[in-house]
Amino acid sequence: MSTEFWRWTEYRKTMPGADWREAALLTAGVDVGSVSSQAVIMADGKLYAYSSMRTGSDSPRSAQNAMDWALEGTGLTLEKINYTVGTGYGRVNVSFADRAITEIACHARGANFIYGPSVRTVLDMGGQDCKVIRCDEKGKVTTFLMNDKCAAGTGRGMEVFADLLQIPITEIGGKSLDIDEEPKPVSSTCVVFAKSEATGLLRSGWPKNKVIAAYCAAMAHRVVSLLERVGVEKDFAITGGIAKNVGVTSRLAGELAIKPLETEYDTQLAGAIGAALFAHAITKKAKAGIK
Amino acid sequence: MISAGIDVGAKNVKVVLLRDGEVVSRSFETIGLNTQAAIDGAFAAALRQIGAGRGEISKITATGAGRKEVKFADGELTEVGASAKGVHHLFSSACTAIDVGAEEGRAIKVDEKGKVLDFAVNEKCAAGAGAFTEAMARALEVGVEKMGELSLKSRTAVPMNAQCAVFAESEVVSLIHAKTPKEDIARAVHDAIADRIVSMARRIGIEKDVVVVGGLAKNAGFIDSIKRTLATDVLVPQYPEYAAALGAALHAATPTGGQ
Secondary structure (H helix, E strand, C coil), X not given: CCCCCCCCCXXXXXXXXXXXXXXXXXXXXXXXXXXXXXXXXXXXXXXXEEEEEECCCCHHHHHHHHHHHHHCCCCCCHHHCXXXXXXXXXXXXXXXXXEECCHHHHHHHHHHHHHCCCCCEEEEECCCCEXXXXXXXXXXXXXXXXXXCCCCCXXXXXXXHHHHHCCCHHHHHHHHHCCCCCCCCCCCCCHHHHHHHHHXXXXXXXXXXXXXXXXXXXXXXXXXXXXXXXXXXXXXXXXXXXXXXXXXXXXXXXXXXXXXXXXXXXXXXXHHHHHHHHHHHHHHHHHHHHC | CEEEEEEECCCXXXXXXXXXXXXXXXEEEECCCCHHHHXXXXXXXXXXXXXXXXXXXXXXXXXXXXXXXXXXXXXECCHHHHHHHHHHHHCCCCCEEEEECCCCEEEEEECCCCCEEEEEEECCCHHXXXXXXXXXXXXXXXXXXXXXHHHHCCCCCCCCCCCCHHHHHHHHHHHHHCCCCHHHHHHHHHHHHHHHHHHHHHCCCCCCCEEEECHHHHCHHHHHHHHHHHCCCCEXXXXXXXXXXXXXXXXXXXXXXXX
16 A cells, blocks of 8 residues: 555643542543544643544544543543533534534634633634634634635645655645745645646656645645735634644745744644533533532 | 647647638647647647648647747737637637636637627636546546546436535545445536536626537536536537637638737
């Protein structure tokens, strides 16, 4: 079998020093995206454990797998979790969730947690869509705009290029900056056209790094036009898988002339973190109501 | 007097030679590594067919996205202009020309003299162009030239939700996994492109007769989808992919001589 350059390593983590047994409230958020799925477990509103996996053709199973993996080795079981919120494109397929909330709301809430309350504009660059969300200091959505019709500006488009150039997807950003001169972007409106342009450039002798730079620039340009339609208010933050691609984020920052916030957190977790935080807030409210 | 029309598209070069207003030669070459080589190759092949030398060609008009690459042309014509001219010559009753190439789709409204009244172009997205069928044929593992025939066997309409060719490819793979017959998928593919093109054409208004040209017009499945989407019959010339090259050759043959 040939190498799949688009494929990234799936992962899970339990936060060091954290113990769920000491927590009063355990909540979970499961984000079933079109390309990847994440499960996040929170203990009293703090990140406890998480997993990130490829979404298979079977969404209900992808949700279950991500959750099982996040729980793995923690001694914690699904029954002990007080409340679970499902989100993402496959949110209705999270059978064990108590409620489904849109990924727009969850991403804004998650970005607020990851990057802090100063975030006003969130750019979520997902596998098959791209969203610009404006939010307030509580992470509540004020307005948003979304492109889910076209692969240009999405992770899927980047995967097409990873395969074409045979560069592992996680190395694309770095390689795209290792060039002598910034090339002109390829087509920013269509991945299919960009791919045929790139094939021509490779044939004419362009090095791979320069071709991938031209695609990263095209993607940044495409997203900037989406951002400009909503308007960017500072602070600006990027979530989703492409946030990890410095080739796109640095060019995006250059074109916008606004530097995005940085974080130690995994940006792909934003949706699931937001969902787990909603679960936490819902449970807390319910408990307060009873007392 | 021989005049030549050279149409340099996104994927192929097409050449038409006219002698006293009659087509005497047609040739075609796919652009590989080198556009220039494909232009020279197609032009030389067209000349060979009638045993003519380059000196015998009085005027040459270039058209298509790559028309600037034809260094030896005497004049040039836009794709819309060339297509309208070719279509009007082929069918003087034409009021609407739909021209779908590898990476571009056009709808052109012409008057009874073949003059362009209005047009709409999609050059931004593969969803309304031949590249879409090619990508889907690859996903189906069917030769692109077999797609038309295959789709005509379909008796069931399967909806295609994705607009984008990249997303549609994943959808086709899912349909294959769901054991959807290939002919139904092929029809869904053609219906999807037809839908895109017809909605673009509606922006300028569709009037009969409707003539469909360009490389995709050779695909009988696509023509069938266009007819169903428009709910009207359409005219297709015998060599639809040469319509713009013909228009360019006609332009070269005019007294102003391809200027």
